[in-house]
Amino acid sequence: MQQLFAIFAARRHGMAAVLGTTLLLGVLVVWLMPERYKATAQVLIELKSPSVVSSSVVVANQTVPSYIATQMDVINSTRVALRVVDQLRLAEQPAWKARWQDEADGLGELRSFIAHKLQDAVDARPSRDSNVVSIVARAHSPELSAAIANGFARAYVETNLDLRVDPARRYSDWLEERSAGLRTRLEEAQARLSAYQRKHGIVNADDRMDIENARLQELSAQLTAVQAQQAESASRNARRGDGDALPEAIQSPLVQNLRLELARKQGLLDDLRERYGARHPEVRSAESEVASLRRQLDGEVRRVASGLGSSDQTNAQRVAAAQSALDAQKARVLALMASRDEMQVLLRDVQAAQRALDTVATAQSQSELEGSAQATNVSVLAPAEVPIEPSAPRPALWLAIAFALGVALAIAWALYRESRQRPVHSVRDVYEHLGLPVLGQVMVGPALAAPTPTRPRLGRGARRSLFNTSP
Structure with a gap:
């Protein structure tokens, strides 16, 4: 540790320059980085599926994790994102059209492009030991971040209802066709029975x-x-x-x-x-x-x-x-x-x-x-509010990261320079690296010390440099 401190003390000016440069770069990055805002909407997922004709169907305890994970996939699905695009009319905004032209060269569908971008900007986070899911949306505008978060919450509720209602409607249509055939079959059976009773004169x-x-x-x-x-x-x-x-x-x-x-x-x-x-x-x-x-x-x-x-x-x-x-x-x-x-x-x-x-x-x-139900087991617990302060960049965090990185770079620079050109920092260096016995040590005060343009260095000609040095 004394050796390290000696190295750091000897190269303190260079290390300070490295650290200052890193901090300056950190400040520059914070200044150039665009502001991003984060809005959060909370959705409550009940573990009971409401039914209009029977008692509620309770989700089994062993299936709760998979059920919540399934709901996370639904929130992050393209279907929900496309519904948000339609609700917010993002495809009609010139900014999104220009971005589509710049990034995708106008290839594909604009709605799908915007939906994928929204999926990248939205993150669904289930709460620990809770049925509350947080929908976090990030955007360069505070109003847009809140609108996207609330849009995903509403779109998820509507999609969840559609996922329950659509199969019931299709099943109802199939049952209607099936009931028509069964009704015809019943009428034919009743006609055969009536004809047989008339033929044999049987009433009861x-x-x-x-x-x-x-x-x-x-x-x-x-x-x-x-x-x-x-x-x-x-x-x-x-x-x-x-x-x-x-x-x-x-x-x-x-x-x-x-x-x-x-x-x-x-x-x-x-x-x-x-x-x-x-x-x-x-x-x-x-x-x-x-x-x-x-x-x-x-x-x-x-x-x-x-x-x-x-x-x-x-x-x-x-x-x-x-x-x-x-x-x-x-x-x-x-x-x-x-x-x-x-x-x-x-x-x-x-x-x-x-x-x-x-x-x-x-x-x-x-x-x-x-199929005509309007209730679902998902409800918006807390809509997203327009954030007041940006969530990124965070100057304190970035400066702390820049400081830590600068310290690490400074230490690495000092050790690198020490490995390329090793000077003598103490009496111990003379004994360990030159192999010469030390007969004595003269302590020179600041006022009496003669200025030395260069410090003695080890390596080729190290011994000559050492003995040519002024006392």
Whole structure:
């Protein structure tokens, strides 16, 4: 450090010249640099997307950084810049036309040229741990910088709304075309169902099916009852040979009276036989009465038995009729079931077409509402104000930079000069660089010191220069 300080002290005049020159250049740059103004507009980005038909859609926490980064890209996009150009009518200003001619030779489109220049002059900066985005615009005019910042804020809000509304409108148009086809499909399905119902005379298949099923169950029950009666009559008919044992004959009042009368006459005949013998006229008369009663009884029993045969035939006919009616009803039910199944297929086609049309209609209604929405999740929090003082150049900063650069250049100049021509600055230099022992050191005051036009220097002839120096 002593050696460095010695070098700096020896070359202080040159270093001061380098530092002064650098500071002078810094002042010149600050004086020649045009003034630039910076205006800042703040935009608030909500993490909820408003919906006119449902609850707000909340952006997931893990997608917040990417969502904010996407919004930064939207702000810096050409679409937003072109909207700013149109809002501020920059393409109509002669200054921009002249700049376009000078820098691009009139090539390309003027609006795109201005939009690219605005993109270079605008910077979107998201706040840390916040949903506020700062839109910083720089320009040579304070009014223009504020106008550009506010223009980008408004254009970003409008573009964000368009990015939500335009897809909804296109989707609504597509849904309208789709709903027309589905409506035609529904009408065709309903026409097929109506034609089938008219052809088969079906108003309500379920109600008619219930009626026919009830009729089928009723006929089945009647057939069962008739079959039971037939079985019973057949059993009685099988016992018709033993007429006295038939329940109908036993239960018949006439048969019972005839049997009672026959028993009474038979008892009277037996008494007369015991009393008068078998050839007595009274006995003959009693036997004739008994025979007549027996013939009457047998005739009544035969009549009852013959009635059982006709009843059996009647029951058989009833069974056949009931069976025929049951078979016809079964065929009717099966035909109705087949018709109902075919109608159910047609009905399902109608229902499917109706559900599809309802779904598309609901989505179309929602898309139309979203397409006509005027709300977005972005709003201007603080518009840019016209700056009072320029943001660049900053004299203090530039002078500080020039001073630091000047110090660095001065040190570099001193070290460079020291490496090209090394003088002797101290006794230590004599010992280290010349390799000569130092016998003593004479301190000369300012008044007694003899002026020396040149200082002793190392290198070629360094030793001779050292000893030719005045004490």
